[in-house]
Amino acid sequence: xxxxxxxxxxxxxxxxTMLSVSLIVFVAMRxxxxxxxxxxxxxxxxEEARAVITEQFGLDRSLPxxxxxxxxxxxxxxxxxxxxxxxxxxxEILRRLGATVQLTAMAVIxxxxxxxxxxxxxxxxxxxxxxxTCGRLVGALGASTPDFVLGVALVYIFSxxxxxxxxxxxxxxxxxxxxxxxxxxxxxxxxxVFGIALILRTTRESVLTVMTEGYITGAVARGDDPAxxxxxxxxxxxxxxxxxxxxxxxxxLLGGAVIVEILFTVPGVGLYTWNALLNRDYGVTQSxxxxxxxxxxxxxxxxxxxxxxxxxxxxxxxxQ
Amino acid sequence: MAIWRFVNxxxxxxxxxxxxLVGAAQAGSGGSIAWGKPTEVISFDPHVSxxxxxxxxxxxVYDQLLSTDDDFGLAPGLALSWEEVSATSYRFHLNPxxxxxxxxxxxxxxxxxxxxxxxxxxxxxxxxKQLGEFEAIEAEDDHTVRFDLALPxxxxxxxxxxTPYSILPMTEFEAGTFDPAVDILxxxxxxxxxxxxxxxWTLTRNPHYHRAGHPLIDELVIRILPDDSARIAALRDGxxxxxxxxxxxxxxLLADVPGVEVVVQNTTNYFRLxxxxxxxxxxxxxxxxRQAAHYALDREAISNIVFGGQAIVDYPVPAGLxxxxxxxxxxxxxxxxxxxxxxxALLEEAGATGARVGVIGSSTLMIYPLIAQVVQANLNExxxxxFVEQIPAAEWYARVFAEDTDFDLxxxxxxxxxxxxxxxxxxxxAGAAGWAHGYTITDDRLDALVARTRMLPExxxxxxxxxxxxxxxxxxxxVLALVNKPDYVALRSDLIEARIGRNxxxxxxxxxxxxxxxxx
Numbered sequence: 001x002x003x004x005x006x007x008x009x010x011x012x013x014x015x016x017t018m019l020s021v022s023l024i025v026f027v028a029m030r031x032x033x034x035x036x037x038x039x040x041x042x043x044x045x046x047e048e049a050r051a052v053i054t055e056q057f058g059l060d061r062s063l064p065x066x067x068x069x070x071x072x073x074x075x076x077x078x079x080x081x082x083x084x085x086x087x088x089x090x091x092e093i094l095r096r097l098g099a100t101v102q103l104t105a106m107a108v109i110x111x112x113x114x115x116x117x118x119x120x121x122x123x124x125x126x127x128x129x130x131x132x133t134c135g136r137l138v139g140a141l142g143a144s145t146p147d148f149v150l151g152v153a154l155v156y157i158f159s160x161x162x163x164x165x166x167x168x169x170x171x172x173x174x175x176x177x178x179x180x181x182x183x184x185x186x187x188x189x190x191x192x193v194f195g196i197a198l199i200l201r202t203t204r205e206s207v208l209t210v211m212t213e214g215y216i217t218g219a220v221a222r223g224d225d226p227a228x229x230x231x232x233x234x235x236x237x238x239x240x241x242x243x244x245x246x247x248x249x250x251x252x253l254l255g256g257a258v259i260v261e262i263l264f265t266v267p268g269v270g271l272y273t274w275n276a277l278l279n280r281d282y283g284v285t286q287s288x289x290x291x292x293x294x295x296x297x298x299x300x301x302x303x304x305x306x307x308x309x310x311x312x313x314x315x316x317x318x319x320q
Numbered sequence: 321m322a323i324w325r326f327v328n329x330x331x332x333x334x335x336x337x338x339x340x341l342v343g344a345a346q347a348g349s350g351g352s353i354a355w356g357k358p359t360e361v362i363s364f365d366p367h368v369s370x371x372x373x374x375x376x377x378x379x380x381v382y383d384q385l386l387s388t389d390d391d392f393g394l395a396p397g398l399a400l401s402w403e404e405v406s407a408t409s410y411r412f413h414l415n416p417x418x419x420x421x422x423x424x425x426x427x428x429x430x431x432x433x434x435x436x437x438x439x440x441x442x443x444x445x446x447x448x449k450q451l452g453e454f455e456a457i458e459a460e461d462d463h464t465v466r467f468d469l470a471l472p473x474x475x476x477x478x479x480x481x482x483t484p485y486s487i488l489p490m491t492e493f494e495a496g497t498f499d500p501a502v503d504i505l506x507x508x509x510x511x512x513x514x515x516x517x518x519x520x521w522t523l524t525r526n527p528h529y530h531r532a533g534h535p536l537i538d539e540l541v542i543r544i545l546p547d548d549s550a551r552i553a554a555l556r557d558g559x560x561x562x563x564x565x566x567x568x569x570x571x572x573l574l575a576d577v578p579g580v581e582v583v584v585q586n587t588t589n590y591f592r593l594x595x596x597x598x599x600x601x602x603x604x605x606x607x608x609x610r611q612a613a614h615y616a617l618d619r620e621a622i623s624n625i626v627f628g629g630q631a632i633v634d635y636p637v638p639a640g641l642x643x644x645x646x647x648x649x650x651x652x653x654x655x656x657x658x659x660x661x662x663x664x665a666l667l668e669e670a671g672a673t674g675a676r677v678g679v680i681g682s683s684t685l686m687i688y689p690l691i692a693q694v695v696q697a698n699l700n701e702x703x704x705x706x707f708v709e710q711i712p713a714a715e716w717y718a719r720v721f722a723e724d725t726d727f728d729l730x731x732x733x734x735x736x737x738x739x740x741x742x743x744x745x746x747x748x749x750a751g752a753a754g755w756a757h758g759y760t761i762t763d764d765r766l767d768a769l770v771a772r773t774r775m776l777p778e779x780x781x782x783x784x785x786x787x788x789x790x791x792x793x794x795x796x797x798x799v800l801a802l803v804n805k806p807d808y809v810a811l812r813s814d815l816i817e818a819r820i821g822r823n824x825x826x827x828x829x830x831x832x833x834x835x836x837x838x839x840x
Contacts, residue, residue, distance in 0.1 A: 010488035030813025041445065042370020043721040044746070045734075046754035049368055049445035084362065085517050086502045092517065110406045160576075168550030169559050265550050269518040275518050277363065280714050 003308060010304050014297040021253065021293040022286060026067050029282055036083055036280040058082055059282075070286060080283040082276070089287045093269055099170060100268035102180075103260065105190035111195025111249065116242070118196075120201025123211065123238075124230070134202055142197025147256050151190040151263040158186060162266045168265035187264040191256050196245045196247045206238035213237070240307075247303045251296045342748060346639050350537035351838045353816055355830065356390075356551040356563035360518050360544045366486035367438055368445045372589075372735065375827035376564070380523060381421075381505035382486035385412060385431065386477065390821050392588065392641060392738050394477055398426060398487055399465075407472040408455070411786045414463040418490045419528035421511035430691065433490035435467070444805040445581065447484035452476065459544040474777050488661030509834035510533045518544055527839035548573070548686075551810075555580055560711070561816045564829055565808040566685055568627040579814030588641050588736025588743075588825045589805040590634035591691055593617070593679075596759045597798045599725045603677060608670040610797035613677075613729070614651050614661035615703035617695065623803050626669060626690045631803040637786050638736030638743060639804055645783060646738070646790035651797075663702035665699040676705040680730035682716040687732045688765065695731065725758040733805050738825045740786055741774040747793060760799065766792045815839055 001169030037053040037300045058069070073080060079089040158167050165186055171179040211217060211234065227240045258270035265271070269288055276284035326561045361375035364380045381750070387397040399412040418426040435457050439448040460466055469476060479485065486714065488639045489505050494497035498505055507530070507720035510523035521542040543550045543560055548570075551563040556577050593730045595610050596602040603609045623631040632639055635646035646652070654662070667673050681692025692708045699706040706729075711719075733807045734743050745751040748767045752760050769789045776782040787794070807829055809820045819832040819838055830836075 015649070023786055032630040032714065034712075034716070034718035038721070039714055041368055042363075043717050044370045044446055044755050046441060046445050047442075048754075050754075052442055082517070085515070155547060155549045155553075159556070162553065162557055162665075166557060166559070167553040169554065169557070192334035195340070258789050263547065265545055265547060267516070271518060275360070278714065304349065305567050 003305075006308055007305055010301045014301050015295050017157070018290060018293050022071070022180045022290050023067065026070070027063070029277075029280075029285055030310070031064055034280060036199060036282065039086070040281050051295060069281065072184070074224055074287070079190075079287040082284050083281050084276075084279055089284050092272065092284070093288065093291060096267055096269045096272050098172065100257055100261070100270060102184060103187055103191065103257055103266060103268060104174060107191035107195060107253055107256075108182060108246070108250065110192035111199050112190060114192070115196040115199030116203055119200040119242075120207055120230070120235070120238075122200065123207025124203040124234075130309050135200065138177065139201040139204070141196045142193045143201070147190050147191060148259050148263065150193060151187070151260055154156050170264075170266050183264075184266070185304060187260045187266050189288060191260045191262070194252070194256070198245055198249055203242050204236060206241045207234055210234050210237045237312055243303060243306065247299050250299050254292050256297060344763065346353045348391070350836075352539035353537050353562065353818075353836050353838065354541040354543055354554075354560040356545045356560035357542050357549070358546055358548075358551065359567070361521075362504060364504055366483055367434075367443065367447065367488070367500065369484065370446075376829045377521070377542070378486055378506075379508065379828040380510045380830065380833055381504055381508045381512065382483075382488070383418065383426075383486065383508050384483070384485050386479045386480040388705075388738055388826055389830075390823050392823060393827060394481070394729045394738075395407050396480065397438075397500055397811070398427060398431070402477070404476060405466070407507040408469040408801060410467045410469075410476065411561060412465045412467075412837065413464070415530050416463050417530040417532075418507050420505055420507045421526040421528060422492070422505060422540065423491065423528055424491065425462075426487065426489075426507050427462050427467045427491075430490045431465045432457045432459050432488050432489055432765060433494065434485075434560075437490070438485065439491075446754060447482075447768070451477050451485075472775055475739050475741045475774050478737070480712075482737060482742075483827060487579050502520070510540055513539075520544060533833060538703075540592075540833060540836075543608070543755050544631060552577065555810055555812060558812065558815065560810065562811045562813075562818060562830070565685055565810065566805075567808065568687075568806075569628050570808040570810060572628075573812055574810050579710065579812050581813040582811055583809045583820040583822070584630065585807040585821065586640055586811055586823045587805055587807055588638040588738070589715075589733055589806055590638055590640075590736060590801040591622075591687070591731060591733045593695060593800040593802060594727075594730045594732055594744075594759060595798050595800065596725055596727050596729070597761045599727075600760060602728060603672050603675040604728060606670045606672065607665045607797070609672045609675065611651075611795075612663040612666040612670070612672070613699060614794065614797040614800055615654075615659040615666070615705070616698045616704070617651075617800065617802070618698045619652075619803055621698065622691055622694045626687060626692050629804065630738050630806065634801045634804045635803050636744065636747070636790050636799075637740040640728070640736055641738075641740055643740060643783065643786055645786035646794070649790060649794050651794045660702055667703045673703045674705050676707070677728040678709045680716055680720065680727055682713055682717065682731070683710050683735075684713040687805075691731045697731065721755045722758050727759075731802075734801075735827070736825060741770070744770045744773060744789055744793075747799060756799075761796060763792065763796060766796070 016076055036059065037050040040053060041049055058066065081088055082092055122131055127132040155167050158165055166183045167186065169183045171183060173180040216229065216233055219233055257268065258274055261268045261270035271283060273288035346603050360370055361377045363369035363374055366382055368381045383398045385397050385399045387395040389395045398414055398418050400415045402410060402412045403413050414426060415491045438707045439451060439454065441746050445781060447619065454468050455468040458466050465764065488500055489498055509526055511526045513524045514522040523540040531802060545554060548565060548567050552573055554560040555563050563757065574580045574582055595604045595613065597604050597610060605778050619633040623629055623633065637643045637645040679692040679695050681689035683689065689708060689710045696706040696708050716730065720730045731822055748770050750763055769792060773782060773785045773789055776785055816836060818836045821831045
């Protein structure tokens with residue numbers, strides 16, 4: 001019962017957050033200088049022609065009216081149409097979701113596969129100066145290199161020397177898996193570098209902390225097998241902070257994916273949102289941001305629930 | 321003799337038959353060619369669209385009444401021939417084979433209804449104004465249209481090849497089965513098979529295209545690749561066969577890519593600097609300050625620094641059109657040192673030395689901020705305190721092309737089209753209404769001069785009038801022409817055969833796309 005109440009409270013908070021984000025984005029979009037009618041018609045145009053466009057899309061209505069009608073439609077599952085293409089936004093987003101999901105999945109898997117073992121190794125072998133230095137260096141470099149800097153460098157290098165990988169040549173995975181991977185390796189690598197550093201550093205710190213705990217000393221004193229100590233005690237106890245940063249990383253990935261999709265021309269939701277923002281295609285931006293915020297709050301909610309499941313003290317504390 | 325005639329007839333029949341067979345064999349057997357395009361099409365309606373990125377696409381699917389040749393001369397389009405019935409009346413004879421891609425023949429009614437839509441201020445917008453007023457537009461028969469103008473307009477014919485005057489299927493429009501804001505249906509060489517927004521367009525050959533056996537290729541795929549490096553990479557690995565660039569470094573960047581040829585396409589377009597001349601608080605409301613900024617400009621430096629010397633100094637009357645007007649204007653010919661001294665003196669006289677002014681170089685084109693940086697340096701040499709503002713398109717439009725403007729200087733560009741009177745129209749009150757009226761001064765003398773230029777036929781008198789217009793424009797220093805705007809077309813000449821026009825005035829970068837073919 002306690003757990004159910006905890007979940008219900010988290011879901012309520014999640015919905016409130018999404019509503020707030022939608023409102024903020026709606027207001028922010030309308031405060032941006034320049035409107036859709038300017039973009040679609042270009043600068044050399046008459047006031048009359050612009051007025052026709054604003055009326056056609058209901059952009060001449062009051063802001064509360066526009067927001068409420070959008071919200072009501074969304075609650076009915078209607079995200080509206082793109083003002084540029086007149087195609088339903090839900091269809092456009094759905095078509096692009098595959099590329100973004102693949103990109104983020106590849107980045108997360110790479111970050112976990114590289115960051116976790118390196119972090120555990122760095123934590124376990126902390127007494128070695130070279131391992132410690134190496135771990136810190138990789139962590140600092142990865143964390144301090146912005147993905148747009150790395151991305152620009154990779155785009156330039158691989159446009160001059162192809163080296164078997166392609167820049168801007170996205171093909172859906174099920175159409176041509178090899179061509180897809182050739183196009184996705186660079187953007188996924190760019191996106192994963194920060195994640196590798198983040199997970200490496202967090203894992204290393206967690207392992208170091210756990211290693212000083214009494215039960216580890218006890219296990220060593222008992223003569224337990226070192227591999228078993230790592231598996232049963234170190235990894236299990238170090239996993240909670242890693243889980244937290246992995247979730248934060250997933251949230252960051254959505255922001256990073258926008259930049260990486262633009263740089264490598266990956267036709268995902270990020271690129272779509274960016275172009276919509278530039279074109280003042282309001283409905284698309286609002287719907288995409290709603291989707292992003294939905295993913296983020298869902299991730300956070302799932303972590304919270306997982307925390308509560310793993311550690312009963314947390315759900316007890318929340319109920320007090 | 322009769323035998324020889326018979327032999328000739330047989331020979332002619334055989335030759336014609338062979339050509340038809342060759343044409344038929346070529347048609348539809350040419351495979352696919354991919355074009356790496358930097359920008360997506362924003363607006364689908366050619367009658368109101370105002371961006372060159374969309375225009376270069378429209379020419380692949382829509383036809384205009386007339387076209388242009390490589391020397392900016394008029395060429396047949398949908399109209400195979402035309403005649404000037406009188407100074408105010410023109411008759412066009414449509415190609416009887418012209419057919420929309422849905423299989424319906426293009427008729428006079430389509431042409432008439434198109435121009436009625438264009439001249440309706442609500443649906444045609446600004447482009448109707450370039451046509452002038454009509455007494456009547458009439459369909460004399462299914463393939464003959466007559467335009468009766470209210471006043472003589474020698475520029476009328478030269479306006480017709482412009483993209484906004486594309487001929488749409490108006491019968492379908494009137495029936496409600498074609499919406500130009502959403503649908504694309506023309507009589508051009510290609511038709512749209514698929515569009516994935518921000519990703520690609522797949523065009524297939526229009527089976528009803530009026531030029532027999534054309535296009536030679538079956539399919540033209542347009543890949544939207546905004547990043548220059550992505551287009552270069554795509555050219556390198558053969559994902560695209562043609563790519564267009566605005567970056568003047570393109571020939572250098574592609575020098576090492578095997579099989580790639582770069583064609584520098586000269587255009588009549590030119591970059592310009594808009595000066596905020598009427599906004600309250602702008603230092604440029606003072607004519608002396610505007611002129612100081614004008615004298616301070618170093619167009620040679622813009623060409624050398626931004627374009628590696630490939631751009632040429634340009635004038636309100638586009639240099640690409642070959643007119644001599646504006647060439648001896650003091651703002652251009654005075655040595656740089658003297659111009660700087662003059663600029664400093666004017667600025668001091670106006671009490672504006674050290675005036676802090678922003679130069680907007682929108683990120684819409686990668687060239688804009690680069691030009692803005694050179695302009696900033698030029699102005700600072702003359703005693704301004706200039707800074708560059710790099711902002712997105714929507715903000716630039718809102719701050720510059722609005723009722724209440726909020727800027728000092730902004731880099732932009734004008735299309736030069738096929739005749740100087742077309743671009744000069746934007747300097748008049750009628751031309752600027754609705755978009756540039758927020759920053760341009762009212763000058764009745766200039767309006768009268770431009771109107772006169774428009775009415776004059778080619779010749780000495782017109783050249784003198786153009787020179788006078790130029791002189792007034794430069795004196796006002798409100799909109800300053802900078803350097804021309806060439807386009808760069810790179811193609812894999814080892815994979816395809818593609819004729820690229822060396823001179824272009826209507827954004828028809830791939831004008832000969834119907835003749836493109838694959839070599840492999």
